[in-house]
Structures are given as C-alpha cells and as structure tokens.
Amino acid sequence: MTQMETDKTSRRTFMKKSAALGIGISATPISTVGQQPDEHGHDERGVLSEKSQALLKRFNLKYPIFQAAPGGEELAVAVANSGGMGAISLSWDAPELAVDVVTRLRKATKGNFYANYVLHFEPNSLDQVLEAGCPNVQFSWGIPGKNVVAKIRNAGAGLGIQVSSRQNAERALEREPDFLICQGLEAGGHVQATSLLFPTLQAVLELAGDVPVLAAGGISTGHDIRNALNAGASGVILGTRLMATVESDAHDVYKSSLIDAGEDSTVYTICFNRDWNATHRVLRNKTFLDWEADGCPDTGNKPGEDDVVANHPDLGPALRYETVPPLQGHEGALDEMAMYAGQGVDKIYDLPSARELITRLWKEFENT
Ligand SMILES: Cc1cc2nc3c(=O)[nH]c(=O)nc-3n(C[C@H](O)[C@H](O)[C@H](O)COP(=O)(O)O)c2cc1C
Numbered sequence: 001m002t003q004m005e006t007d008k009t010s011r012r013t014f015m016k017k018s019a020a021l022g023i024g025i026s027a028t029p030i031s032t033v034g035q036q037p038d039e040h041g042h043d044e045r046g047v048l049s050e051k052s053q054a055l056l057k058r059f060n061l062k063y064p065i066f067q068a069a070p071g072g073e074e075l076a077v078a079v080a081n082s083g084g085m086g087a088i089s090l091s092w093d094a095p096e097l098a099v100d101v102v103t104r105l106r107k108a109t110k111g112n113f114y115a116n117y118v119l120h121f122e123p124n125s126l127d128q129v130l131e132a133g134c135p136n137v138q139f140s141w142g143i144p145g146k147n148v149v150a151k152i153r154n155a156g157a158g159l160g161i162q163v164s165s166r167q168n169a170e171r172a173l174e175r176e177p178d179f180l181i182c183q184g185l186e187a188g189g190h191v192q193a194t195s196l197l198f199p200t201l202q203a204v205l206e207l208a209g210d211v212p213v214l215a216a217g218g219i220s221t222g223h224d225i226r227n228a229l230n231a232g233a234s235g236v237i238l239g240t241r242l243m244a245t246v247e248s249d250a251h252d253v254y255k256s257s258l259i260d261a262g263e264d265s266t267v268y269t270i271c272f273n274r275d276w277n278a279t280h281r282v283l284r285n286k287t288f289l290d291w292e293a294d295g296c297p298d299t300g301n302k303p304g305e306d307d308v309v310a311n312h313p314d315l316g317p318a319l320r321y322e323t324v325p326p327l328q329g330h331e332g333a334l335d336e337m338a339m340y341a342g343q344g345v346d347k348i349y350d351l352p353s354a355r356e357l358i359t360r361l362w363k364e365f366e367n368t
Contacts, residue, residue: 048064048229049234051210052212052229052234052235054234055235059085065084065236065238066085066181066214066236067237069087069239070189070243071243071250073104073249075354077111078245080111081110081355085111085114089115091121091123095129098125106132112136114137114160118139118142119140119144120141123139127151136158137158137160138161139162140192141162141192141278159176160181162181163182164184165194166207169182173207178212180211181214181237182204183217184196184200184216184217184218185217186281187216187239188239188240188282188340188341189342190340197215197217197228201215212235213232213234215235216236218344219236219237220238220241220346220347221364222364222366224344225364229365240348244259244348245351245353246352247354249328252328253334254326254339257335257339258283258341259348261283262346266281266342267282269281269288271292271296271321272338274319274321274323283339285337286336291321302321307319309333309336309337310326310336312330312331313329315327315330325337325338325340326339
C-alpha cells in the first residue's frame with residue numbers, strides 16, 4: 001500500500017469510527033424504572049421502557065436486539081447465546097432441510113430464535129418446522145392468513161410480522177402478533193418499506209398499543225439503538241451490522257466490502273431481480289453500474305445477464321442479477337453479486353464476534 005493509500009484508509013477508518021461512536025449525535029435518555037442489576041451485573045432493565053422489559057421477559061432475552069433474517073446458523077446461535085434473539089431465514093429451504101436447521105439450532109442454544117418466511121414465497125416448511133419445535137415464526141412481505149396464525153398458536157410458538165406503513169400495520173395487528181417489525185427505507189436486503197424508518201415507526205406505534213414494535217433499517221451503533229428506543233421502539237433489528245461479524249455466513253469479500261463502504265455506497269434498486277422481482281438495497285458494484293449505464297433495461301436486455309458470476313459447492317452456479325449474495329464457499333467474481341447493505345453500513349468499521357458486537361452496542365447504548 002502506498003503512503004497515500006494508507007492515509008486514506010486510516011482517515012476513512014477514523015471517519016467511520018467517529019460516525020459509529022455517534023460523534024455529533026444527541027439523544028435524550030430514557031427514564032429509569034429503578035430496578036437493580038441482574039445476576040450478570042447488567043442493568044438494562046433499569047433503563048428500558050416497560051414495553052421493552054415486557055419484550056425481554058416474553059422472549060427470555062437479555063437485550064432487545066434481534067438478528068434480521070440473514071447470517072446463517074452459526075450467527076443465529078451466537079446471537080441467541082449472547083442474549084439477543086437469533087434468526088434464521090427458511091423461505092427457500094426444503095422442509096427436510098428446514099427441520100434439520102431448527103433441530104440443530106434448538107440443540108446448539110438455550111437462547112431464543114425465530115424463523116423468517118418471506119410471504120412472496122409459499123412457506124412450504126412451516127408445518128414441519130413447527131412440529132420440530134421452532135419457538136417463533138416471523139413473516140415479511142405479506143400478512144399471514146388466519147389459518148397460518150392458528151397453526152403457529154396451536155404449536156405454542158411466538159409470532160412476528162414485518163410492516164412498513166400504518167395501513168399494513170393495521171392489518172397485521174388483526175392477527176394479534178407478539179411483535180411487529182417496522183422496516184424503513186434505510187434497510188439493507190429486500191426493502192418492503194417505501195418511507196423512512198422514523199416517520200413510519202411513529203405511525204405504527206400510534207396503532208400498536210401494547211404490541212412491541214422493533215425498528216429495522218440502518219441501525220449499526222448503540223446510538224442508533226438509543227434513537228430507536230427513544231422514538232418508542234421496544235427493540236431493534238440488526239441486518240447489515242450483523243453480516244459483518246465473525247460468525248456470519250457472508251463471504252469474506254462481502255464482509256470487507258461492508259467495512260470499506262461509505263455514506264454513498266448503497267443504492268435502492270430493482271437491479272438484482274432474476275429470481276425475485278422486488279426492491280432491494282445493495283452496494284453499488286460493477287453489475288449495478290453497467291446495468292444503470294445501459295438505461296436500467298428490463299430482464300431480457302440486461303448486460304451480461306446470462307453470465308455465471310460465481311459458483312458454490314452446494315448452491316451451484318450464481319447468475320448475474322440473481323438474489324443470492326456472496327456466501328462462504330462461493331468462488332468467482334464475488335463483488336459483482338448482490339451485496340445487500342443498509343444505510344448504516346457507513347458506521348461499520350470492524351469484524352467483531354456477535355457477542356463482542358452486542359455487548360459493545362449495549363455499552364454504547366447505556367452511555368448515550
Ligand atoms: C443480506 C441480507 C439478507 C436479507 N434477507 C432477508 C430475508 O430473507 N427475509 C427478510 O424478511 N428480510 C431480509 N433482509 C432484510 C432484513 O430483514 C432487515 O429488514 C434489514 O436487514 C434491516 O436493515 P439493516 O440491514 O440496515 O440493518 C435481509 C437483509 C440483508 C442485509
């Protein structure tokens with residue numbers, strides 16, 4: 001590396017660290033409820049709203065920090081073992097595989113986790129997964145039918161639904177969920193939201209009553225958590241931030257790209273729509289820039305759309321514009337694949353373990 005590059009890298013790291021530490025961000029403290037530190041010497045219950053405390057109690061959590069759907073099994077176990085809520089995406093797994101995943105997770109952690117289903121796709125493994133003892137199920141991109149909710153309740157499992165507007169929150173609440181996730185436009189991955197997190201959160205909170213609402217989109221630091229909880233959220237969802245951890249199943253190239261990314265690195269687009277035509281937020285890369293330069297053509301006219309950009313021993317070839325991100329095991333032009341990232345990516349500057357990250361964020365939260 002030349003001296004100039006070194007200077008640029010350290011300046012960039014410093015700027016990202018400053019942003020991550022919340023320099024320049026102010027927040028009002030949440031009033032304490034006067035409880036004593038727990039057996040871990042940890043006093044989060046003393047600084048949380050009653051609704052957040054109820055959420056912790058309901059799901060037996062130490063922190064109101066939920067993993068978003070991606071990241072894989074190892075990350076779900078690490079988050080759950082650290083006192084957060086682990087998550088596993090089961091939308092695209094065959095029932096036998098989904099059952100194996102849930103069985104392994106149940107063995108690997110005494111903590112809690114949920115299975116995520118994107119309702120654009122049929123939740124084919126739901127019955128089997130509930131039978132295997134999946135403790136909680138969460139849906140996005142749709143509202144589950146009454147029969148689906150009945151199955152979940154009969155199995156004794158918890159229910160979460162992602163919403164993105166006052167209108168769909170109203171419908172979701174008819175299903176009497178245990179929690180709502182309110183996603184904002186800042187989010188990485190597939191973005192159901194059409195407006196920014198905080199205005200949507202306010203609108204959803206006005207309807208939610210006692211139902212806890214978790215904030216999703218652009219949350220990377222303890223300061224972000226403080227801002228979300230001050231705004232009335234009972235907890236937060238971390239997607240992109242947790243992808244840049246030791247245990248996440250993201251490929252190292254993807255993790256490095258998240259660390260290097262800056263304020264203007266993400267784009268909200270429909271570029272990577274080969275197998276699911278939905279809006280998403282990714283890092284701008286060669287695939288996106290070539291497609292954009294060509295006038296954002298429809299499928300059939302996209303540049304290089306039949307290119308195999310990478311291969312995976314289990315997942316097989318990945319075509320350009322497919323939705324799969326670079327995962328461990330992928331080989332090829334990994335930085336030309338969909339590298340999902342939320343707007344909080346600018347505040348990611350390192351690759352901690354999930355436990356280190358969660359404890360650090362919580363300290364930042366408490367010190368804000
Ligand atoms: C790599 C990646 C994959 C995602 N996959 C899913 C998914 O399978 N199902 C889903 O409901 N949301 C998915 N999301 C969106 C997250 O659930 C969440 O809304 C988002 O990550 C929050 O924003 P953040 O990334 O800025 O934290 C994904 C997000 C990322 C970054």
